[in-house]
Ligand SMILES: Cc1cc2nc3c(=O)[nH]c(=O)nc-3n(C[C@H](O)[C@H](O)[C@H](O)COP(=O)(O)OP(=O)(O)OC[C@H]3O[C@@H](n4cnc5c(N)ncnc54)[C@H](O)[C@@H]3O)c2cc1C
Ligand code: FES
């Protein structure tokens with residue numbers, strides 16, 4: 001690890017001031033950043049500890065829920081309002097990492113965590129994300145965990161977060177604070193596709209701080225869930241995952257639906273095509289299959305992940321079928 | 334402000350690169366906490382910070398200024414064995430013992446999470462505030478602690494016996510543990 005300075009931010013203004021200095025990085029639980037620093041993949045000149053900033057989780061009068069960026073993953077997953085109103089979010093968090101890591105990890109850090117591409121982690125390999133212009137050893141390498149949607153010739157890395165897949169499906173709003181002031185971004189606009197700039201994971205400006213997220217009041221999110229498919233039943237990143245919320249009318253047609261996929265792209269993949277094709281259709285397995293097929297029509301698998309499009313289609317169908325059949329209060333993954 | 338470690342006041346290291354794990358092992362010679370992977374993947378370095386289980390290898394010691402940390406050396410203050418330690422002996426909850434301090438600290442933290450109603454990935458009803466410590470819950474909740482000797486069945490048995498009465502869950506049948 002290269003030497004660095006460490007300071008705790010007492011408030012948001014101080015954090016942004018210290019975080020806007022060249023070479024500075026924000027520090028949440030450290031579960032991703034400290035690991036990357038130890039591998040010399042990240043070499044910040046200074047760390048601004050933001051774990052003392054807002055961590056409140058509040059239900060607001062207008063029906064929205066606010067979650068401060070310093071809220072720990074365990075606190076979010078266990079919060080009564082999240083468990084009851086947004087079960088997909090609780091389940092996504094609980095599907096990730098381990099009890100110890102969820103106790104440390106913050107909301108802000110989870111959003112900004114970096115890819116688990118093994119070539120990104122290996123400084124002897126070529127990686128355009130780590131070293132722009134160097135090339136990508138994953139494209140012709142061992143690319144089982146890599147992207148099948150929205151990738152580029154420069155980068156096939158995936159975003160590793162489970163929580164973010166649920167937040168994408170739930171239309172969360174991200175609140176930011178930077179030296180130019182405060183702004184918000186729809187969750188789907190936070191993370192980027194790689195294009196020619198895979199070194200940029202998100203649309204954040206240098207020094208911009210995530211202060212929290214807002215969950216919209218979405219009544220049918222009470223009928224939502226998250227399903228993760230992975231190589232072992234716990235403590236492993238997703239091969240493919242699906243977060244979905246489903247609103248079925250009395251006549252059995254889909255009134256509204258939200259679907260997002262994990263493990264398939266450089267960002268949590270909001271399945272707009274599948275959603276659009278489902279609205280107004282009967283909530284049947286045949287419709288779910290057609291919607292899943294439409295979403296994955298452009299999937300471009302690599303040498304070692306040809307299984308992913310079919311796995312994604314089947315997982316979408318299984319999740320939506322499960323949501324259709326299960327009474328609201330008894331939903332399990 | 335210092336860090337309180339096993340009840341003792343300890344100065345925060347001047348170099349912010351020092352992990353909480355290295356502070357324990359190298360600076361304080363508390364070698365009970367183990368360094369397995371040093372990258373968050375094994376759980377051998379698990380300690381309790383203000384009662385919550387965390388990985389000391391991914392924690393910078395400076396972040397724990399003003400907080401209270403317990404390592405395996407501090408889980409009882411009278412030198413006697415913690416009930417979990419006794420149960421690990423009785424149920425063959427270890428072979429080489431390398432993962433054991435982390436397993437025990439993790440189990441203590443896990444039990445308090447259950448008491449607080451924190452759900453897990455296998456909790457069927459998220460709306461419920463009470464959780465039974467079933468065999469399945471226990472396996473899932475302890476999945477952040479790997480055991481290379483494969484002592485998991487003894488570990489699960491020791492933990493479920495220790496906490497069965499507390500959570501109201503009945504002890505899993507022997508056949509269930511053996512699977
Ligand atoms: C062994 C292991 C297994 C894991 N398994 C999973 C898994 O299955 N699923 C999953 O989803 N995750 C998994 N994770 C990843 C884990 O969820 C993340 O490491 C964690 O969420 C990061 O949060 P943190 O607070 O520790 O972030 P940090 O490591 O502190 O920071 C991560 C990044 O976020 C930036 N940052 C932090 N806070 C802010 C802020 N407020 N504003 C702007 N930037 C900020 C930092 O500068 C840094 O770049 C795993 C991690 C490990 C080590
Ligand atoms: S040594 Fe910390 S998790 Fe392995």
Ligand code: FES
Nearest residue numbers: 428432480481482
């Ligand atoms: S007892 Fe040897 S690693 Fe668990």
